[in-house]
Amino acid sequence: MSDVLALPDYTEMDPAVAARFVRLKQRPVVLEVDRVGKTYASAKGPTTALADVSFQVHRREFITVIGASGCGKSTLIRMLAGLEPYTAGSIALDGKPVSGPGPERGMVFQGYTLFPWLTVTRNVMFGLRMAGMGDDEARSQAQQWIELVGLARFADAYPHQLSGGMKQRVAIARALANRPRILLMDEPFGALDAQTRSQMQSYLLQIWENVNITVLFITHDLDEAILLADRIVVLGAPTPGIPHGHLMEIIDVPVPHPRSAEQLLSPRFLATRRRIEELIHGGHAQSTSDKLPMIKMTQAGDEVV
Numbered sequence: 108m109s110d111v112l113a114l115p116d117y118t119e120m121d122p123a124v125a126a127r128f129v130r131l132k133q134r135p136v137v138l139e140v141d142r143v144g145k146t147y148a149s150a151k152g153p154t155t156a157l158a159d160v161s162f163q164v165h166r167r168e169f170i171t172v173i174g175a176s177g178c179g180k181s182t183l184i185r186m187l188a189g190l191e192p193y194t195a196g197s198i199a200l201d202g203k204p205v206s207g208p209g210p211e212r213g214m215v216f217q218g219y220t221l222f223p224w225l226t227v228t229r230n231v232m233f234g235l236r237m238a239g240m241g242d243d244e245a246r247s248q249a250q251q252w253i254e255l256v257g258l259a260r261f262a263d264a265y266p267h268q269l270s271g272g273m274k275q276r277v278a279i280a281r282a283l284a285n286r287p288r289i290l291l292m293d294e295p296f297g298a299l300d301a302q303t304r305s306q307m308q309s310y311l312l313q314i315w316e317n318v319n320i321t322v323l324f325i326t327h328d329l330d331e332a333i334l335l336a337d338r339i340v341v342l343g344a345p346t347p348g349i350p351h352g353h354l355m356e357i358i359d360v361p362v363p364h365p366r367s368a369e370q371l372l373s374p375r376f377l378a379t380r381r382r383i384e385e386l387i388h389g390g391h392a393q394s395t396s397d398k399l400p401m402i403k404m405t406q407a408g409d410e411v412v
């Protein structure tokens with residue numbers, strides 16, 4: 108990659124940021140992923156999607172997981188959620204092995220998963236009622252979460268009356284209402300337009316700062332991964348040398364908190380971005396095989412004229 112910009116080393120950080128990481132890594136470990144792997148059985152024989160992935164998530168930490176399409180991000184988060192069994196290694200939450208879904212793991216995935224026949228309040232109350240909480244108490248708690256995500260005016264609306272971003276805010280309120288130990292998010296803003304997405308990133312950061320919550324967030328968007336994260340888990344797609352999804356690096360993001368979109372062009376942000384690009388794309392934003400044959404298309408057009 109041509110060195111147009113003289114960027115700092117992505118591993119260098121200001122003393123205040125370094126001190127924050129020392130404190131963060133002293134916090135208790137909420138999630139321990141140890142040499143985890145997943146081999147799918149199929150008609151053509153077993154296929155290993157992911158192997159030998161290890162990392163720890165500390166309390167109140169915000170971890171993002173990034174990697175090219177097919178590197179096993181959704182497989183990993185589904186195993187963490189207990190929706191998919193792992194076939195190697197171990198996953199433990201607060202020291203207890205994960206062997207199925209549980210209320211201590213809240214989930215917000217890309218598709219809108221609200222119940223369309225329930226109001227916003229009823230959607231947020233749902234898990235609390237299922238857990239046996241009385242109607243009045245569940246309603247009062249739901250109202251607080253709805254207020255936290257800034258949707259008090261829409262408490263009695265139905266999902267079809269909300270925008271995509273609002274629906275995802277309800278999904279976040281609903282997940283948080285169950286008081287999970289960790290919030291698992293798989294490309295939750297992937298279906299939103301760029302402006303709404305950037306607004307949602309800012310809301311999520313505010314919510315994370317207000318609520319005592321640990322977050323593991325999957326994305327394939329480099330800026331999103333850096334802006335949100337304390338640390339980034341970079342996964343690699345299968346290569347001829349390593350024929351399955353694998354852990355490439357865990358990056359301590361050197362960008363100070365509080366975060367804002369203005370930091371997207373700061374030298375430390377750009378240095379981190381460049382490092383992830385190097386890891387995922389070998390330094391190139393696109394591989395040549397991804398490029399469309401534009402010249403041929405222009406020539407074809409010329410012939411018509």
Ligand SMILES: Nc1ncnc2c1ncn2[C@@H]1O[C@H](COP(=O)(O)OP(=O)(O)OP(=O)(O)O)[C@@H](O)[C@H]1O
Binds near residue numbers: 154178182
């Ligand atoms: N149920 C399944 N059976 C067999 N193989 C699967 C299954 N689910 C996923 N895979 C394979 O596992 C690999 C990883 O898939 P996964 O969906 O986890 O990738 P991803 O990183 O989430 O990709 P994307 O960025 O496109 O969402 C792929 O090669 C995929 O074909």
Ligand SMILES: [Mg+2]
Binds near residue numbers: 180181182
């Ligand atoms: Mg996926």
